[in-house]
Amino acid sequence: MDCNGSWVEVDLRRLRNNVAAIQSALGPAGLIAVVKADAYGHGLEAVTAALARAGVSRFGVAYVAEAEAIRGAAPEAQAILVLGAACPAEVPRMLRGRITPVVVSAEHGRALSAAALAAGGRLGVHVKLDTGMGRLGFVCPAETAQAAEVCRLPGLEVQGVCTHFAMVMPSKKFEAAHEQDLKFRQALPALEAAAGRRLFRHMSSSSAALHLPECDQDSVRVGIALYGYGAALRNKRFTTAPVLQWKSRVMQVKTVPAGFAVGYFSSY
Numbered sequence: 270m271d272c273n274g275s276w277v278e279v280d281l282r283r284l285r286n287n288v289a290a291i292q293s294a295l296g297p298a299g300l301i302a303v304v305k306a307d308a309y310g311h312g313l314e315a316v317t318a319a320l321a322r323a324g325v326s327r328f329g330v331a332y333v334a335e336a337e338a339i340r341g342a343a344p345e346a347q348a349i350l351v352l353g354a355a356c357p358a359e360v361p362r363m364l365r366g367r368i369t370p371v372v373v374s375a376e377h378g379r380a381l382s383a384a385a386l387a388a389g390g391r392l393g394v395h396v397k398l399d400t401g402m403g404r405l406g407f408v409c410p411a412e413t414a415q416a417a418e419v420c421r422l423p424g425l426e427v428q429g430v431c432t433h434f435a436m437v438m439p440s441k442k443f444e445a446a447h448e449q450d451l452k453f454r455q456a457l458p459a460l461e462a463a464a465g466r467r468l469f470r471h472m473s474s475s476s477a478a479l480h481l482p483e484c485d486q487d488s489v490r491v492g493i494a495l496y497g498y499g500a501a502l503r504n505k506r507f508t509t510a511p512v513l514q515w516k517s518r519v520m521q522v523k524t525v526p527a528g529f530a531v532g533y534f535s536s537y
Contacts, residue, residue: 275517279311281319283497287509288323291491294507295478298485301350301471303492304339305331311496311513317342329490333359336368350395352490354405360384360392371397371431373405375412378419385424395429395469396420398456400449402435409452413459420463429469430460431490437476446477450484479505 292300302325308316313335317328321343328346330336331353339349348369355363355370357380363370364385372378372394385392396416399406407416409432420427432453436445453472461468470486475494477484494500497511531537 274520275515278514278516279315280512280514281315283510284311284316284319284495284512285323287495287497287512288320288325290507290509291478291495292324295485295489299327299488300325301327301329301348301488301490302495303329303352303474303490305329305335305352305492309493309496313338314342321346327488329492333362333368333370337362337366340366340368352397355381357381357384360390361388364388364390364392367393369393369395369428371395371405372419372425372427373397374407375415375419378422378425382422382424391424391426393426393428394419395431396427396460398430398432398453400432400452400456401445402433402449404433406432409456413456416456417459417463420460427460427464427468429471430457431470432472434472434474434477437474437480439480443481446481446484450481475499479507482506 302320304313304317307313317339326347328339328343329350329352330339331351333351333355336349336351339346351368351370354373354377360381370381372381381392381394396419397406398416399408407413419425432449434446434449437443438445450472471488471490472486473481473484473489475491476499478489478491478494479500494509496513497509500507500509502508525531
């Protein structure tokens, strides 16, 4: 049976143009390309390889299996972050693949540390702070001390710290986002003192990258805007264009008399 009446076309040249526009706007801040969920349905391996050729060296995903696929498509990637809660049983795979998970709680940190020690390695991680999203991470400021304790665990090498905005809206001059930014900055001294080093910092996603350049930190996690959505307005920090087209062949064009019913239940 011929089922090729519909198909998807992904323009990798336009993807590279989007990357260039974003990187130019970010300036000194780096880009973490978020390619979770099969690169938002665009094809994980093809998109990752194209991004790597465009100079992207940091990627973000939700699961370890996605990270492994990226390591295969972009073996020289500097960092592959698992932004979901990676399972301790996956630690040997993460060590082999040079994959970096986020730590989302004290219990999670201890479990990852124990698994890394059992595997005879030291696992690079980023600490996730919950500054107002109410999802993954150490609640700030109530659990900042617990997050600092993770930085002292023997099986872990804490390399970075991150958070995620719940709302980036122009109303009240982005008040909610700035409150999260303040909580994040206030937690940094305790974490970096415990880690004994300056940590790699990232908090902004696509919307924050467009509206809040003061929150860029060391890198920005750009997802949906990378593929051309939510960044079409010319008066914003950068502009991107959709890279995917979904095409189909027309099966029939017909003319019917006035008053002729169309569709199930004669809905028209």
